[in-house]
Amino acid sequence: MQLESLTLKNFRNYASEKFNYGAGVNVITGGNAQGKTNSAEAVFLLATGFSPRVKKDKQVIRYGESQAEISGQAVSAYGSVKTSLTFFADGKKKISVNEAEVKRVGDLLGNIYAVFFNPGELKLIQESPEDRRRFMDIALSQLNRRYFYSLSKYKKIIIQRNNLLKESDKELILDTLPVWDEQLADYAADVIEGRNEFCSKLAPKAKAAHEAVTGGEESLFVGANEKFKGSREEIKEKFKAALAENTERDMAFGFTSVGPHRDDLKITLNGEDVKSYGSQGQQRTAALSLKLAELEIFKEKFGEYPLLILDDALSELDRSRQKRLLKYIENVQTIITCTHIEEEVFVGTEYKRFEVEKGKIVKES
Numbered sequence: 232m233q234l235e236s237l238t239l240k241n242f243r244n245y246a247s248e249k250f251n252y253g254a255g256v257n258v259i260t261g262g263n264a265q266g267k268t269n270s271a272e273a274v275f276l277l278a279t280g281f282s283p284r285v286k287k288d289k290q291v292i293r294y295g296e297s298q299a300e301i302s303g304q305a306v307s308a309y310g311s312v313k314t315s316l317t318f319f320a321d322g323k324k325k326i327s328v329n330e331a332e333v334k335r336v337g338d339l340l341g342n343i344y345a346v347f348f349n350p351g352e353l354k355l356i357q358e359s360p361e362d363r364r365r366f367m368d369i370a371l372s373q374l375n376r377r378y379f380y381s382l383s384k385y386k387k388i389i390i391q392r393n394n395l396l397k398e399s400d401k402e403l404i405l406d407t408l409p410v411w412d413e414q415l416a417d418y419a420a421d422v423i424e425g426r427n428e429f430c431s432k433l434a435p436k437a438k439a440a441h442e443a444v445t446g447g448e449e450s451l452f453v454g455a456n457e458k459f460k461g462s463r464e465e466i467k468e469k470f471k472a473a474l475a476e477n478t479e480r481d482m483a484f485g486f487t488s489v490g491p492h493r494d495d496l497k498i499t500l501n502g503e504d505v506k507s508y509g510s511q512g513q514q515r516t517a518a519l520s521l522k523l524a525e526l527e528i529f530k531e532k533f534g535e536y537p538l539l540i541l542d543d544a545l546s547e548l549d550r551s552r553q554k555r556l557l558k559y560i561e562n563v564q565t566i567i568t569c570t571h572i573e574e575e576v577f578v579g580t581e582y583k584r585f586e587v588e589k590g591k592i593v594k595e596s
């Protein structure tokens with residue numbers, strides 16, 4: 232997969248600009264608040280429909296404007312594709328694939344696929360299980376549209392089930408719960424099966440990526456909570472049984488106590504919990520390794536690497552790890568944002584450079 236161009240109109244601090252990317256490493260430099268991260272955000276939006284920075288789409292619209300538009304032209308083993316997103320001040324958005332409007336974000340997924348990493352991804356290690364679930368969900372939604380739709384349905388039913396569990400009429404709960412549980416188990420089976428497969432691939436690939444970046448100094452282990460194993464139907468039946476077993480508890484507390492909405496990843500470094508005992512540098516490298524493993528999973532499925540976006544990531548690594556990282560991604564189209572280029576780090580790496588200032592490309596080489 233290669234992103235050939237990105238066009239921005241009234242997006243963040245860009246009035247109108249176009250990036251024509253090279254096939255290998257693309258470095259976007261500039262001072263703080265000049266637009267480096269904004270361009271990286273736009274690329275990930277084209278791939279997933281979601282921003283890694285804000286929850287409300289209208290926040291990406293340039294100040295004083297009524298709408299913003301981003302579009303990208305890409306080519307892969309499956310052919311050429313153009314995707315575009317238009318954001319409106321009322322919160323609505325328009326999605327187009329090859330000039331044809333599509334109604335759902337799910338129809339955008341899988342056209343341009345990308346892996347995004349910035350210093351904020353440290354939350355993968357430091358913060359709540361929700362952040363680690365989000366990591367899996369974003370990757371899996373790009374890999375498999377069915378997963379995306381099943382996850383969306385699962386989340387909606389969990390909300391409805393939890394609302395039911397808060398009812399004071401116990402008889403009503405017991406009469407209605409089986410209806411919700413049958414639907415919930417069906418979508419949960421897709422989510423659990425998808426995560427089980429993803430994690431089985433993630434663990435060895437993250438370990439290998441971590442060894443490559445650290446020079447084999449440390450050993451990374453990633454483990455998942457695979458309570459429900461087996462075929463899809465076996466997972467479904469085991470999940471239904473777990474729901475039934477926990478009915479009284481769920482009614483007492485007013486929420487669903489089992490299911491993929493409570494999943495987590497166990498991440499250790501040299502046998503120690505990296506969240507509790509790892510230094511910030513070790514935690515950052517562990518988080519990066521998860522993203523590099525994601526690259527390999529995409530490659531395994533599609534036969535080619537996705538686009539890698541490294542937003543202000545190099546500055547957070549020491550010199551030796553910077554060099555090893557660049558070596559690791561030498562066959563991956565990559566967009567790197569940084570304040571300046573340290574020539575020593577990039578020795579032996581061919582790259583295209585864009586310098587941005589106040590939302591404009593002022594130099595391209």
